[in-house]
Amino acid sequence: MRDFASRVSIRDIARAAETSVSTVSRALNDHPDVSPETRERILRIAQAYGYERNMLAHSLISGRSGLISVIMPDIDYDYQLQFLRGMTHAAQRFGQELLLTVKDTGSETIEACQSMYRRGIADGVIIFSPPVEGAGALRQLQEAGFPVVSFHPPEPLEGLTSVEPMDYEGGVIAVQHLAALGHRRIGMVVEAPDRIAGYERLRGYRDALTQAGIPYDPDLVIAIPAKQPLIAGRASIRQWLEASVEFTAVFCFNDLVAYGVIEELASHGIGVPERVSVVGFDDIPASEYFGRGGLTTVKQPITQIGELALETLLLLCDGKSQPGQRVQVPVELVVRGTTCVAPAATR
C-alpha cells in the first residue's frame, strides 16, 4: 500500500495492474469494452492507491471543467451570503465545484465572465447583479454557447437567462400592508430605479398606492446609490426632515436601508413604529433579531434562489434547457415590530 496522500496517475495504475492506460481509462469510466476480471482488478488497485483522476487533463480533453463560476460585486451584505449559501448547497448536492470571484466594479464582473469563458476555466457563470452596460457582452457569451445565469438581471434582459425575486409583487404587498394600517403618507427609499429590482419595486409601490386610493407624491420617493445603504438610508430621512416632508411610513429598498432609516429617525427622537412605520426588503437573518421585536420586511427565499440559480445553470450546461428563460420566485411579507397602525391624527 502506497502513501495515502500522494498524487497517482493513470499510468501508475496501468503499471501496477499490468495493463495499458487505455484499459485503465475504460475501466474507470465504465466503458463496456473491458472484461469483468480486468475491471475488477483495476478498480481494486485504483482504490488502494487512492487514485482520483487529474481534473485538468480530463477537462482539457472533455472540454468541461466541472467548475461553476460565481461572480459578485462584493459580499458586504448578508443577502449575498444567503444566495451564495444556496449555491454551495446545490453544488454539494450535484458534485460541482464553485469558483468564487469577487470584483469591485460592475464592468470588472463582466470582464471576469468573459475571462472565465476564454480561459476555459468554468463551464458556466452565475453573475450577481450585472451592470446594465454588460447586458450585450453577456448575450454574446450566451450566443457563443457559454451558459450565463443572471441574478438581479439588467434591463433589458431580452434573451438572457435570469433568476429573480418577484420584485413588483413585493412592492405591492409592502404598501398594501402599510395602507391597511391606515398610513396615507408612505415614502419609498429606492436603490437604482433604473435597474430591474428598483424599477419593479417602485412600480409595485405606485400601483399599490393607486389601488388604495392614495395619490402618488414624487417628493416621497428618494433614489439612492447602491453603495453604503446604511448611510444612504440615514441621508434620505435627513433630506425629508429638512424639507419638512410629512410621512408616517417608509418602504425601504432593502433591510440595511431600513436599519439606516430607523437609526436616523431614532436620533431625531422619532419613535418606530409609534410615529413612523418601516418596512424593509429581503429579510436577512439579522432582521429577525433587530430591536423593537424585529424588522417588518418582504422576505425573499434567498437561499432557495441560490440553489435555483445553480440548478438553472447546470441544466443549461447539460443542454437540457434552452437559454433565455426568466425564473421568478415568490416573496412574502413578514410582519414584525417596526410597523403599526398610523398615528390617529394622520389618518
Add this chain to the structure above:
Amino acid sequence: MRDFASRVSIRDIARAAETSVSTVSRALNDHPDVSPETRERILRIAQAYGYERNMLAHSLISGRSGLISVIMPDIDYDYQLQFLRGMTHAAQRFGQELLLTVKDTGSETIEACQSMYRRGIADGVIIFSPPVEGAGALRQLQEAGFPVVSFHPPEPLEGLTSVEPMDYEGGVIAVQHLAALGHRRIGMVVEAPDRIAGYERLRGYRDALTQAGIPYDPDLVIAIPAKQPLIAGRASIRQWLEASVEFTAVFCFNDLVAYGVIEELASHGIGVPERVSVVGFDDIPASEYFGRGGLTTVKQPITQIGELALETLLLLCDGKSQPGQRVQVPVELVVRGTTCVAPAATR
C-alpha cells in the same frame, strides 16, 4: 476583427501572425528569444482576438492551477462570511481564483482537502475549523508538498500551518471587563472545550478569574455542541435557572450564543444588562445593531484574518515560507450595551 466573445487558441494566433506556436508562446510569456517586431505583431493580434491562455492546458504543464481551495463546514454564521470576504479581497489583489467547497461534516472537509490534491485542481487549501481527527491527514498532505493552512486549527496542531485569533487573551479581557464591573459570579458558555478555540478561551476565563481573586466554580461552566448556538445558548440559561445556580454575568463562546442567552434571560423577565451582563465573542456585524445598544463582545479582525490566511498560503505555494508556522492575531474588547456594573447586592 473576430467575434469579441469566442474561444481562441495559441494556434489561431500563430496562424494569423504567420509564425509558429512556439514563438507565440514565447512572445506571450515575455521570453527573450523573440524579435521586438514579431513580439509586437503577436501581442497586437492576440489582443485583437481577445486571446487569453487556456488555463487547463497551462496548469497541466506548469503543475500549478492558480486556484486556491477554501473548504468550510457551512457558512451559517456571519463570522464565516467575513472570513471568506477577507480571502476574496486578497484573492482579487493577488490575481488568484478561489474554489469554494462547503461540506456538511468535518470528515468530509478532510476528504475534500485530499481530493483537491489528488485531482490536482488547487495549488493549496485553506480549511476552516478542521476536525481533530483530520490533523494526521492534513499533516500528510503538507509533507507531500501540498500547502495547507488551517483556521481554527485542531489540537495538537504540531507541524501544521495555522492562522488563529488570540483566543486565550480574548477570554482574559472579557472576564477582566466583567470583574472590573464588580461581577463575582461569572458564568461561561463554551463550545467544544476540547478544541483549541474553546480550550484557550476557557483557559483565559479561568486565569482571569484567579487573577481577580474569584474562585473557579465548575457549575458556572457549560459546554455546548457546535451546532445551533442560539438554541444551545438558551438551553444553558435554562439549565442554570433550573439548578438555581447564581450568576450575574455570562461570557459566551460567540455572539450567536450570546443572542440565545439574552433571549432566554428576557423570556424569564431577567433584564440585560441590569440583572445579568453578557459578553460575546467575534463581533459579527449584527452585534453592532443588536438591541440594548449593541452587544458587548470580543472583536476579532476576522476579515483581515481571512486575508492573512490567503497570504500565508500563497507564500507557502511560492516556496517563500516554510510550513508549520502559527500566526496569531490580536483581539480587542468592544464595550456596548449588554454589560454594566453588577447589582449592588451581589458584589
Add this chain to the structure above:
DNA sequence: CATAAGATTGGAAACGTTACCGGTTACCTT
C-alpha cells in the same frame, strides 16, 4: 476447417500549452 463475428486489448493521436533542442540567418572578428 475456414471464416465471421464478437470480445478484449494496446498503440497512437488529440486537447492547448510550454520547454527543450537543433537549425537558420546575419553579423562580426581575424
Add this chain to the structure above:
DNA sequence: AAGGTAACCGGTAACGTTTCCAATCTTATG
C-alpha cells in the same frame, strides 16, 4: 574568406487524460 557567435525561430515532446483504430484472441457458425 573562413569561422564563431548571437539572435531568432520552428519542430517535437511532454503534462494526464480520453478516444479512435487496429490488432489479437476467442468462440460460433457454416
